[in-house]
Amino acid sequence: MTFGSRCLSRRQCLTCMTLVGACLMFSGCGGGAVRTPSKEQATISGSLSNAGKSISVDSLVTFESTEKSSMASGKVDALGKFNLKAADPTVGIPPGRYSVTVTPPAGEPAKVGTDDYKAKMMQGGMAAAQKKPSDIPDNFQSMSTTPLKLEVKQGQNTFDIDFAKLPGQ
Numbered sequence: 001m002t003f004g005s006r007c008l009s010r011r012q013c014l015t016c017m018t019l020v021g022a023c024l025m026f027s028g029c030g031g032g033a034v035r036t037p038s039k040e041q042a043t044i045s046g047s048l049s050n051a052g053k054s055i056s057v058d059s060l061v062t063f064e065s066t067e068k069s070s071m072a073s074g075k076v077d078a079l080g081k082f083n084l085k086a087a088d089p090t091v092g093i094p095p096g097r098y099s100v101t102v103t104p105p106a107g108e109p110a111k112v113g114t115d116d117y118k119a120k121m122m123q124g125g126m127a128a129a130q131k132k133p134s135d136i137p138d139n140f141q142s143m144s145t146t147p148l149k150l151e152v153k154q155g156q157n158t159f160d161i162d163f164a165k166l167p168g169q
Helices: 008-027 115-122
Strands: 044-051 062-066 072-074 081-083 097-105 148-151 156-164
Touching: 062 148, 072 081
Parallel strands: 044 156
Antiparallel strands: 044 081, 062 072, 062 097, 097 148
């Protein structure tokens, strides 16, 4: 390899190629713009009940906005309260109209050695979990059927929801 009118030694040539390779490796691919949350962000909290009684601990509350491509979710605590976190912190929770679902907590796994465990294993581990009666109406458990749509505004939003008091319940 020549550099100007001077020939480079094999060692100098390898050193140059190593430096060029390192520069390319550390420069990255350009990666695009970093998404930062807009200044218009919302926080969502509240409580859930059915006929005045708190719903099951660890039920999952999800707010989803297809128009904003945003989702936030969180679990219900022992007092029926929830605080939601954005699924994507780089997007945050933008204001907008959200569909709301609430799903009951997953059932307890079968304990090793019990008849339920043996039955599940005999079916390849795919036996359906026994469905417990839920304190959450079925239509609120799916995005395709939930009638609950809420407007989330910039800043703090608190929603106290009693399923029994909603229209059509």
